[in-house]
Amino acid sequence: MEDNQLIDRLENEYQSLPDETDEIVQHLIELGYLPQLNPEVFTDIQISVAEEAFIADLKQADFEDFKRDALALLFDRRSVLLKYSRKATDIDEGYVFENLPMPGSTGMIARIIHYRLELFGLWSLPIHAPYGKITARALKQLALYCEMDELSAINQTADIEGISRMLIETRPNEDFILTFSSAQIDKKYKRKELNSFYGRLKNDLPTDSAFLKKFEKNVIDVKKRHFNSGFLSVESQDDFKNFVIRLIQVHQWQEGLYDGNLDGKVGDVSIQSLRDAVELDRENTGKKERLKEKELLLFVDGYCLLNGYYFLRKYMLESEEGSGTKLWEAIDEQLSRADQEERQTYLQNVEEIKKRLRAETEKAKVVNGFFRRIYCGIKKVLKRALNFVKKFIKDLGRLIKKAWGFIKRVFKAFFEDLKMGIKAFVEGVKFLFGRKEIITTEGNSFLISKFQLDADCLNLCQDPNSVLVQNHSNKTRYQFAAMNFSLRMVVEILNIFIKAVSVMLWPLLLIQIVKVFKRISEEFKKLKSSVNLTTQTIVT
């Protein structure tokens, strides 16, 4: 392998990828294992105690997937913590429960329920508070909004896209025309803007809509701009509509368009994020279908009206099947058709994203005394990104400027997969030509196994016992599972290269690595934890 420039270059690429963020601490705060303070202030001991409590609760919760990964905890604790803390706070494809917890419970399920209720503005006590009457009351409220029983309602929050779809399908459209008081009251009112918003409203609501009639009477038909603020005030206090405002805020947060506080209050940051969402949508819409901001947002008399129906339907439209693999395949297809200049521009833009991601601290932040967090689930954002594939090749630079929050989420996921893919590929290649040793110790006993492709397996042992043998066997099984995964990567990537050697260029190769990694990962889901174990592989 001396002079193998490909491996060297891939290893350099690996080194240049943005660092993993300190995501676990953020999730531990979100789940109430650490107080809502600036993550920087916690000592290692505090974090370690919180991690232990989190793991203990995970074990107790008896989640099937965690049972399968429990062994991996011995070898790669960090990856397991990251995976399960992310899963516990996921609202794309989060946990669903068979039963609600017993009163008084402070375990994992109670915490996840409180976390989700808090996201939707229905919980204001500490997340680690015992499951009790107040939880039951909040769940009842949620169930009322969703028009289903409490358990189904909390399970519905494991998939926020699903909850939006269900609401849109069951509630009248006018329930999603939202009103809130806005700081932007000094914005000069223009009749033209009012007409635009009204035009869109007529399009979205049935002609006999009660809201439409009230809107016409109290806003459209008034003379000299003397709107009936009583109507707007009543509208702004509607509980269900406030819940929908919160839902939209959570959607915006999920998609990387909003990083303000999740508090249901709509201020400048929320409004800007809604504008960004419209702008992002315009980027990828045909000219005829393009909507203007004034069709969706209206500022009158100290209030802002928002066509939430449009936004929720947009989130629903993203529900067509899609995944990271599909996105990377679509980008790959576009890249293989792109000319040299486009590829070069794409590559430069990706380098720019890497630099910006490295420069930014992705840790949860405390701003003005409030704890701000970054949503870490990726399914939704990747689905949405599928719509922007052409822009990724041709116009990524403009997207970086216009929708950085969204782009960074997409590429963070890309870099994570690339990192794992390169690691599996390089270690797989090295394994083919190297030697690997597995060592298990306990007290003065030890077992060493040395595996080689050409010189087989050499075992050395001192005072073995059955526990040691079992641990060593488990370790070996995991290592080989990880190695098999790596070898599959090697075969797939080399085969792609053999077929496409004349057109293979660097951005294409990187995309191929991610694509292959994702595909094999999906095939080898049961080995997911083993993949993480490649960090433990000793290659000589």
Place this chain on the structure above:
Amino acid sequence: MADELKKPVEGGFKKLLKNIGSAIEDAASLEVSTFTGKFNYQAVELIRNEVDRARVDSVLKKMTLTGDVNLDLFAFTSIKIDSDVTSVVRPDINLEEHKDLLNFHKEMLTESRAARKEIINTVKDLVKNI
């Protein structure tokens, strides 16, 4: 990747393929050997010497230098690709006393066979596309 970098990368891949192609011969047989003994090499030393980066060779060398090595071949198994299996075991094996050691040897044999099979499949998959 710029064109000037393309050639070395292509070269790297070709070299890799050549190496992989020749690996299939090496994979034609599998040998598993298990040694036991009192090495006077404390487990704690393994840890101190950064186990993750320890080399068995250097561990053996160090043990040899201490002069206290009493290395016994406990079992040796050889498997040819045509399924001929040869096993050599210590004559004084006591099934009860050496149960853990026997299990260990058997486990490593099973895992090595599975791993070797996977390597052969990998090479076969590659070779058929060249």
